Amino acid sequence: MAGHNMAASGDAGVELPEICKSAGNMAGDMQMSMDHKMDQAHMDLMAGMNETNRAMMNSMMVEDIDVAFVCSMIPHHQGAINMAKAELAHGDNQWAKDMAQKVIDAQEKEIAEMISWLEGEGANE
Known part of the structure; x- marks a missing residue:
């Protein structure tokens, strides 16, 4: 993406472009986010990851590291996928909706x- 600094920032991944930071980092504080009045589209987007976080964290505790990673x-x-479905349901921009469908297709396959x-x-690990 031209004009955006996507340089790696250590093990944390890439640094997001400034446009992604414009919400005042509300997502960093879930309680603050929940107290802030959000429309249905934003609630659906947040719920897309929130409902899977517990399963993801629990799966990381499986003893075998390879199995824990995959689980x-x-x-x-x-x-x-859930977030992409929220985009398809609420989004306006065709590029973003196309990207959401690509995410769904790729993630379901994986x-x-x-x-x-x-x-x-994995069962033999």
Whole structure:
């Protein structure tokens, strides 16, 4: 993306462009976010990840690290699918809606691959 600093910031990943920070970092404080009046589109977007966070965190506790990684990625991917569905339901921009559909297609395929691995090789870990 031209003009946006997407330089890596250590193990935390990429630094978001300034436009992504314009909400005053409300998402960093879930209680503050819940107290702030949001429209249905934003509530659906937040719920997309929130409902999968507990499963993701619990899955990380599986003893075998490979299995823990794969198990925690399934709800992580499902959260992305849920967020993409919120975009499809509420979004206006065709590029963003197309990206949301790409996310759904890719993440559903990867979830199926991860479940297959868990039922096969992962079960033997």
